[in-house]
Amino acid sequence: MLNFDLKQNQDIDNQCSATKELDDKLFVINTLLNIIWATGFLILWRRRQAELAYQWNTLDMEQLEDIRPTYKGRLRHSPVTNKLEPHYPSWKRLLFRLFVTIPMIMINIILVSCLILLIIRFQSWIDRQLKAGQLPRLMSLTELLPKILLALVTTAFSDIYKRVCRWLTERENYREQRVHDDQMIAKLFACSCVNSYFSVFYIAFFTHKYIRLSHQLVTIFVMKQFWGNIKEAIVPYIISNARLSVLIQMSKKERARYAERKDLNKELKRILDERNNSNMTYVANRIENHEYTRQAVDDTLTDNTLNRRGSTPSFETLSLSQAEIECSQPKWPDLYDDYLEMVVQFGYIIFLSTLFPLAAFFSLLNNILEIRTDAFKLCMIYQRPFSQRVKDIGHWQKIMEYMIAAAIIINCVFCSIRGVFRRLIPDLPFAAEIFLLVCIEHLLLLLCQIIRSSIDNVPYWIQIQKSRMEYRRREALQKLECDALHRKESRSHTFNE
Known part of the structure; x- marks a missing residue:
């Protein structure tokens, strides 16, 4: 019985040691794969970053250090x-x-x-x-x-x-x-x-x-x-x-205040219109009488300026638009x-x-x-x-x-x-x-x-595209220089003739 217990304990120890050995091997493999993955992740990140930069035309962008x-x-x-x-x-x-x-x-x-x-x-x-x-x-x-x-x-x-x-x-x-x-x-x-x-x-x-x-x-x-x-x-x-709720409540109060004084605003507008018509009649009479004195011109401009400033404001504009709502929002942080x-x-x-x-x-x-x-x-x-x-x-x-x-x-x-x-x-x-x-x-x-x-x-295809663009740029520059030289020679030949 004692030998059986010792053998059983020895089997358990062997199983534990085998399990630990397997865990150690898996730990080493996991560490190695983790490091290789991290390195490959950064490489793929750079390549994808280069592709997006090429599509958005920022790959060869030089930062202007203002x-x-x-x-x-x-x-x-x-x-x-x-x-x-x-x-x-x-x-x-x-x-x-x-x-x-x-x-x-x-x-x-x-x-x-x-x-x-x-x-x-x-x-x-x-x-x-x-x-x-x-x-x-x-x-x-x-x-x-x-x-x-x-x-x-x-x-x-x-x-x-x-x-x-x-x-x-x-x-x-x-x-x-x-x-x-x-x-x-x-x-x-x-x-x-x-x-x-x-x-x-x-x-x-x-x-x-x-x-x-x-x-x-x-x-x-x-x-x-x-x-x-x-x-x-x-x-x-x-x-x-x-x-935003505070701003909307303030806008509603102003609109309610405008609705209560609507009749008064209409009467004020009618009075201002009558005054405007009388001023226009006065200006027309002065033009017919040729009263172009400096004092008359100043009086006319002053009357028109006051008339424009005294026009009735529209309280309908106090309702919040989408642009005003977005302006009230905080700015995007860094x-x-x-x-x-x-x-x-x-x-x-x-x-x-x-x-x-x-x-x-x-x-x-x-x-x-x-x-x-x-x-x-x-x-x-x-x-x-x-x-x-x-x-x-x-x-x-x-x-x-x-x-x-x-x-x-x-x-x-x-x-x-x-x-x-x-x-x-x-x-x-x-x-x-x-x-x-x-x-x-x-x-x-x-x-x-x-x-x-x-x-x-x-990526290789981006390098090909960049080389192709550089080749076309050089060809265009060479053609431009040749055309300029040809025009110069033509002008000199015409002048000699």
């Missing part, structure tokens, strides 16, 4: 145009960045990190109390409280970060709008990385509670989508409708939040999908809801924005490329923390494991670079 309206500086002669232009010394901007921008960003980052750590500790304390049975059974619902609180804190701090980053970027006083946008994007992303990823990375790297990590990510996805829809769509919709939300979501997928495979599914649901929310905002809440001609998404593309390199390092570290290498290769020394980890990381970076360089960012 001076920003809020750019300040002392006037001096430009070395290029020799005209007076404002100039702001770069050393002042550097000092401001060193002594104001960096300290303020670091203070904000440290503050939100401390709050996140306190909430995580609070979550751990609640888990211990529930496990020890010191909290009542009905109080087990409090387990969700720290997760919800963490999601609300990170969402609230994102608004604070945006205000701080906008103020700092404005004070740095950049001349070109492109440089201003790049600096704004860099600050926002640096703050959002800590705000969005600190809690999940702390749970993954230090606590190693992957079930808790899954719960935290689900809460973040749900709460951010819920709060984002309230902040971006519901609250502006209520405010816009309230303002696109920093929309881009940042998508980039942060991209980070959740490439950083943590190996530990939480449902991140891609929740991201898909989030994007579907976000599309409809943006359409609702564009059609029902905000004014229609003016389009801006650009050839790509700018600095966000570089940020996503850097995120792929960071994802390779993070996933390799996850493999080491989970003990994947030690289980796949027993008796592996720690130094050899670190060396193997670094080699794999460099090989993956090299693989991504090879994939990126082997595929053109611009």
Whole structure:
């Protein structure tokens, strides 16, 4: 009987080890496929971006670097145009960045990190109390409280970060709008990385509670989508409708006031018409008598001017038209939040999908809801924005490329923390494991670079079309030069004759 129990326990251990080995292999395969997918996604993004830019005639567009309206500086002669232009010394901007921008960003980052750590500790304390049975059974619902609180804190701090980053970027006083946008994007992303990823990375790297990590990510996805829809769509919709209702009520009051005084307005109009007719008769009599004195002309012009100004206004125009309704709506905000939300979501997928495979599914649901929310905002809440001609998404593309390199390092570290290498290769020394980890990381970076360089960012058919257009342009220019030379020779031959 004892031998049977030992054999049964040994079979269970063998099954567990086989299951762990299979999980480790699937983990490595999932990591590799995730990195290759992210690299291919950016390549396909660039190619699709080039196709749209070619269709919209913005592929080879050169940005004209005009001076920003809020750019300040002392006037001096430009070395290029020799005209007076404002100039702001770069050393002042550097000092401001060193002594104001960096300290303020670091203070904000440290503050939100401390709050996140306190909430995580609070979550751990609640888990211990529930496990020890010191909290009542009905109080087990409090387990969700720290997760919800963490999601609300990170969402609230994102608004604070945006205000701080906008103020700092404005004070740095950049001349070109492109440089201003790049600096704004860099600050926002640096703050959002800590705000969005600190809690999940702390749970993954230090606590190693992957079930808790899954719960935290689900809460973040749900709460951010819920709060984002309230902040971006519901609250502006209520405010816009309230303002519109006030304007409509004021218009109705004015129309009711006009209806009450309708008879008085008719009488006033009749009196003004009679006065107009008498003035016209007076002017006709003066014309017949040839009274063209300066005083008579002035009196006539004054009478006509007063007559025009004293005409009865039409209160029917006080009803709100569609243009007036749209003018009362708030202006469309900038696109920093929309881009940042998508980039942060991209980070959740490439950083943590190996530990939480449902991140891609929740991201898909989030994007579907976000599309409809943006359409609702564009059609029902905000004014229609003016389009801006650009050839790509700018600095966000570089940020996503850097995120792929960071994802390779993070996933390799996850493999080491989970003990994947030690289980796949027993008796592996720690130094050899670190060396193997670094080699794999460099090989993956090299693989991504090879994939990126082997595929053109611009599709082949667009390159053919561009070459064809360049050939036609050169032919037209050559023909124009030949025609001009022929006309010149003809004129010189005629002159000689």
